[in-house]
Amino acid sequence: MYSSKLSVSIHILSVIALMEAQTITSEYIASSINTNPALVRRLMSRLKKAELIKTSTKLGVTGLARKAEDISLLDVFFAVEDQRDLFSIHGNTNLNCPVGAKIEGTLKHLYDNIQTATEEKLSAITLADITKEFI
Amino acid sequence: MYSSKLSVSIHILSVIALMEAQTITSEYIASSINTNPALVRRLMSRLKKAELIKTSTKLGVTGLARKAEDISLLDVFFAVEDQRDLFSIHGNTNLNCPVGAKIEGTLKHLYDNIQTATEEKLSAITLADITKEFI
DNA sequence: TCATTTGTAACTATAATGGTTACAAAAGGA
DNA sequence: TCCTTTTGTAACCATTATAGTTACAAATGA
Numbered sequence: 001m002y003s004s005k006l007s008v009s010i011h012i013l014s015v016i017a018l019m020e021a022q023t024i025t026s027e028y029i030a031s032s033i034n035t036n037p038a039l040v041r042r043l044m045s046r047l048k049k050a051e052l053i054k055t056s057t058k059l060g061v062t063g064l065a066r067k068a069e070d071i072s073l074l075d076v077f078f079a080v081e082d083q084r085d086l087f088s089i090h091g092n093t094n095l096n097c098p099v100g101a102k103i104e105g106t107l108k109h110l111y112d113n114i115q116t117a118t119e120e121k122l123s124a125i126t127l128a129d130i131t132k133e134f135i
Numbered sequence: 136m137y138s139s140k141l142s143v144s145i146h147i148l149s150v151i152a153l154m155e156a157q158t159i160t161s162e163y164i165a166s167s168i169n170t171n172p173a174l175v176r177r178l179m180s181r182l183k184k185a186e187l188i189k190t191s192t193k194l195g196v197t198g199l200a201r202k203a204e205d206i207s208l209l210d211v212f213f214a215v216e217d218q219r220d221l222f223s224i225h226g227n228t229n230l231n232c233p234v235g236a237k238i239e240g241t242l243k244h245l246y247d248n249i250q251t252a253t254e255e256k257l258s259a260i261t262l263a264d265i266t267k268e269f270i
Numbered sequence: 271t272c273a274t275t276t277g278t279a280a281c282t283a284t285a286a287t288g289g290t291t292a293c294a295a296a297a298g299g300a
Numbered sequence: 301t302c303c304t305t306t307t308g309t310a311a312c313c314a315t316t317a318t319a320g321t322t323a324c325a326a327a328t329g330a
Contacts, residue, residue, distance in 0.1 A: 088139035
């Protein structure tokens with residue numbers, strides 16, 4: 001199971017998208033999530049590096065860096081999630097056993113297919129698809 | 136990212152499938168994985184409860200409970216993984232905010248679609264598909 | 271009866287997450 | 301130029317899950 005970083009980041013981006021006119025702060029966003037501003041800023045920092053949002057000291061968040069229609073959930077996922085692999089594979093198997101020798105490669109190939117399908121699903125959903133639920 | 140329990144369980148089942156003739160022990164399987172027998176038995180216990188393998192004290196593992204063609208990776212996944220959700224959703228959001236009020240339901244619906252697709256992929260692969268790679 | 275193996279409890283170390291405090295640095299605006 | 305606000309980040313902490321390990325009672329085949 002992936003962490004909630006994707007979910008929280010979508011939350012952050014949604015708040016920004018819905019208040020495009022104003023500039024808002026990590027403090028404000030944190031109050032919508034019911035968490036603290038530092039956690040929000042930690043994610044904001046990564047969203048900024050991925051060029052999904054614009055920020056400025058003193059002013060706070062000044063908006064999305066792209067249109068909501070051009071931000072996919074895969075963009076967000078890649079921006080904030082370090083551990084992108086869907087399934088873990090145990091290493092250090094016994095290479096003298098026919099299973100031990102080949103299991104890693106076999107599973108890797110198989111999991112890659114599933115992972116690719118998942119990522120395609122994420123790339124097909126945009127922030128705009130999500131924010132329209134909130135209006 | 137899911138734990139390696141699925142991967143290790145597939146390893147266990149593969150060893151059993153490839154040695155269908157003989158009965159083998161957790162000790163033997165552990166040597167192929169390069170881990171210890173108790174960890175193998177912990178997973179074996181769940182595979183047995185899910186009716187995927189047959190075991191007996193004194194004899195050890197006496198074989199698969201079904202044909203390898205009739206054991207899907209989804210069966211294995213459900214047998215050993217408690218945390219089946221693909222993505223975590225943060226709870227306790229601020230219901231006074233339009234985003235906070237609806238984010239949980241929106242994400243749940245969206246993630247469910249992706250999860251279902253993933254599970255369908257897992258159900259389409261059988262143990263037989265995997266073991267044929269090892270011969 | 272006895273030797274073997276499962277099944278399970280209990281414990282440990284490690285790593286990731288989510289939460290939190292604190293503060294330097296940036297930068298807008300008076 | 302100075303002040304105030306906010307980001308960006310470091311440094312913690314508590315909690316949880318994983319993977320590994322030891323130990324042993326109970327089951328059971330021979």
